Amino acid sequence: MTDPANVLPLPTPNAESQAFWDACTDGRLTFARCTACDAVQFPPQKSCTACGGETGEASEASGQGTVFTFTINHRAPGPAFAERAPYVIALIDLAEGPRLMMNVINCAPEDVTIGMPVRICFEPRGDMALPQAEPA
């Protein structure tokens, strides 16, 4: 088995998250919504956390967000991340509600601030793609 420290990790989709990751690979950020109350579900699940209803088809997100919090990480968790360090790990509040972890890329780590507007872009990785944040 490959030492996980030596490769950039890929998500392992499950039955609930497959649609989310498939859309990312297509360059789209989508969120499942409850068919009864329209609440957005994240992490993806088939039943609604708000009303217990059933989750329907995913709708595309605007791709607009803001930095809720972040850290400049100076310690790479293994060789695969070494050349990226220091890198920004942030929680991004999407306009649609959910809070997703992303790296803030395409800017200097010291320029990142809480409340900063960002837009979603996609980083190809393996045969998938990860949502990432860059300055809006």
Next chain:
Amino acid sequence: MGTSARAPHIVGIGQSAYTRWGGIQDRSQFQITAEAIVAAARDAGLPVSAIDGLTSFSNDSNEGPVMQAALGIPELRWSAMVWGGGGGGSCGAVSLACAAIESGQAEVVVAYRGLCQGQGRRYGRAAPTRTHGNFIAPYGLFAPPQMLALMVQRFMHLYPITEDHLAEIALSFRANANRNPLAVMGDRTLTKEQYLASRWIAEPLRLYDCCLETDGAAAVLITTAERARDLVQQRVEVLASAHGSGAGWSTGPLGSQNMPNDTYASTNNRRLAKELFARAGLTPDDIDVAQIYDHFSGMVLMALEDFGFCGPGESGDFVAEGNIRHDGGKLPLNTSGGQLSEAYVHGVNLIIEGVRQLRGTSTAQVADARTCLVTGGLGVAPTSAILLGRN
């Protein structure tokens, strides 16, 4: 305060030597954990065969039924563990023990934890992850410092908390460790200059804001008031214990991240703290000394607010005024040096220090200490805490 015959009391404490990461190689983690349990029974003046319950937390691999056989315990009547959450369940393991004692399902329960990371996978290295890990691992988030740095950063954004306040946590705990010969950092002093010059781990956390990585095991033995009366040690009552989690926390900073906005920069203890104090009939003003889970300095500040020792955003001023210092503070904290400077045994060493304070045997003894708050891991889920008292 009237004490019922089955009121839970801690009557024994035991530990292995604490060493730096990888320092214990001649014994397995399981072995030193077993020895800590035996030491707790000996401290209590009870035979190991009297133990009939075992509890732990944090997915401890030193399984109770295996421990039972290894120690020759004839009957196990209570075998339970608090789910996940790093050290969140440390006091929860005591809470489980108390539930067994008070309900009559067991008589003598040991809560324990053994942690020799040097013998296994090191925290912070990339590794396969659970469900929520799919949404964090690809972004290079694997270790608690980065996970909790996100919360501390938000906390420092909302409130007037500065690096000077984080430093005060690290420096005061180190000063306590320098009085404690059992502390891994017992003979190493720390200055403000060294603190500020130390390397970033994950901003705003520097090296000295992060707990040690050590090898060690620790155990506390709990029994009824009735049995405690006949035993050798000054008995320490568990006045109240609690564990649980707030709405929407799930795996919190370790994975799910989508806690409600108003509790994100918190220790996930606000409700728990109110219920804990109410159950003991105490208020924060009644507490003489506290052992607050110090995985990261900033989380201790948050806990001072969430447990009501000061108001929201006031923890920086509270510590700057010298309130947490052993010498003259009104609420001395982590008097053994805590996990920043004594050892990192997922908080069971903090429970032991709470007992030492109420026995009057701490190396940074608070004069006539009669009440002590001990918390489990902060800002995770579940969290836990206990209030200890000496009658």
